[in-house]
Amino acid sequence: MQFVDEARFTVRGGRGGDGSVSFNREKYKPRGGPDGGRGGDGGSVVLHATEDLTTLEPYARRQVIAADRGRHGSGNNRAGERGGDTHLDVPVGTQVYDEHGLLADLSEPGATYVVARGGEGGRGNGSFATSTRQAPAFRERGLPGEEREILLELKVLSDVGLVGLPNAGKSSLLRVLSAARPRVGDYPFTTLSPQLGVVDEKTHKNPFVVADIPGLISGASEGRGLGNRFLRHVARARLLALVLDASEDPDGAQGTLVAELHAAGLSERPTVTALNKIDLLDEELRDYLRETFPGAFLVSAETGEGVEAFRDHVEGMVRRLGARDTMPATEREHRVYRPTWKGLQIGRENGGFRVAGEDVERLAxxxxxxxxxxxERFQRELEKSGVVGALRRAGAEEGDEVRIGEVVFDFR
Known part of the structure; x- marks a missing residue:
């Protein structure tokens, strides 16, 4: 499956079912009265974080994903069945955005988020019977579910991020550090998507996850070479390992990496440096590197030289750094979509009047x-809620056109 770390599509909760208009007509109940049941609530769209998925490719070409609508109510006060939820599996590390910003950070296995709630079902005529209105012949329609365009962004979860220029030997180093088998080649940009490897308990007391991030170039933080997308995958890593090609200008490579990490806001992240490919150097050049890069580890992914000491040091740093930081998620209760009352707004529009407000639009x-x-009930509710009076105060006269949502009627 192709690695995809972004997906944008629309999610839509199911519409609530309509209430029923029904009257009890059993043989021995001549005064049975209204018995229309309410409609079922619409289903919701729910995201689930799973370790069984490592890409957003299933959603790369989707445009709209919707949940089922609720069933209509029926006679004998039978409520309609609730619409089925639509469950979407996403990789652990997926962040959910809409036009207003971050909605949720699904950074733990099993985390869930209701991204589009289903609409409330409408009441049947049995719900409107009173002592003075004993045979109501109307019902409510179900409300539409929530609808929004969302952006999913995958940020790979790792303890250690291997960062380097193209062809620095990061993939080869990942192979000898862990059991991972990434594609390796002696040419730049061999790695085109993040690769994960686990240093497990068979060899170390404290297992940790290592991510090989595709090679960065100068200007990566500004988007050159897809660098800004690749940099997002080290944003969660607790430790950054700078992998330098010891045989080809390691000073310049280090300067480029430090500048790009600073531009990406990662300059405060703990780092360790590995000078790779030392098997290509003589002892004099090795001594020069020890003096020029104090504290760096001289390693060879090709021969394994220095790798064990580097791995032990990284394990100790990860252990001391503690738990990985995660961005807070906005909790969203899994409930039916019922718009809340908001302030009423009335304005002129095309020679008539536009009435806005979640409460009055919900009524419509x-x-x-x-x-x-x-x-008739709609008109009574407008009068009771003060909408008619507000329209009069705004200058509405009999015959003027009034719009509430998609509803258009003449003012009386």
Whole structure:
């Protein structure tokens, strides 16, 4: 499966089912009265973080993902069935964004997030019976579910991020550090997606995860060479290992890496340096590197020289650094979408009036416009809630056009 670390698509909760208009007509219950049941709530779209998936490729070409709508209510006060949820598996480390910013950070296996809630089902006529209104012949329609465009971004979870220029030998080093088998070649940009390896308990007391990040170039933090996308995968690493090609200008390579990490806001992250390919150097050049890069480890992924000491040092640093930091997720309760009351707004529009406000728009959405009694109830609710009075104060006169959401009617 192709590695994809971004996906953008629309999610839509299921619409709630409509309530039912029904009257009890059993043989021995001549006064059975209204018994229309309510509609079922719409299903929700739910994200699940799983370790069984390492790419967002399943969503790369999706445009809209929706949950099922609720079933309509029926007679004998039978409620409609709730719409089925749509469950989407995403890799651990996936962050969820909408136009307003971060919604959730699914950084732990099993983490879930309800990204689009289903709409509330409408009430049937059985819910509107009162002592003075004993035979209501109207019902409510179900509300639409939440709908939003989201962006999924995958940030690979690792303890150690191997960072270096192309062809520095990061993939080869990952092979000898862990059991990973990345593609290795003697040419730049062999690695085109992050590779993960685990240094496990068979060889070390404290297992840790190492990520080989595709090679960076100067300007990576500004997007050159896809660098800004690759840099996101080291954002969660507790420790950065700078891998330098000891045989080819390690001073310049280190300067480039330090500058790019600083530009990406990672300059404060703990680092350790590995000078790779020392098998190509004589002893004089090795002595020069020891003086020029104090504290760095001289290693050869080809021969294994110095690798064990480097691995032990990295293990100790990871242990001392403690738990990996994760970005906080915005908790979102898995509940039905019921818009909350907001302030009423009335303004002029195309010679008429536009009434806005979640509460009044919700009323319009739930009204059964095919039922005269439903329309009468809508008008009564507008009067009770003060909308009619507010329209009059705004200058509305009989016959003026009024818009509430998609509903258009003449003011009376």
């Amino acid at each position: 959405l739930k009204t059964d416009w095919e039922s005269p009694e439903g329309v």
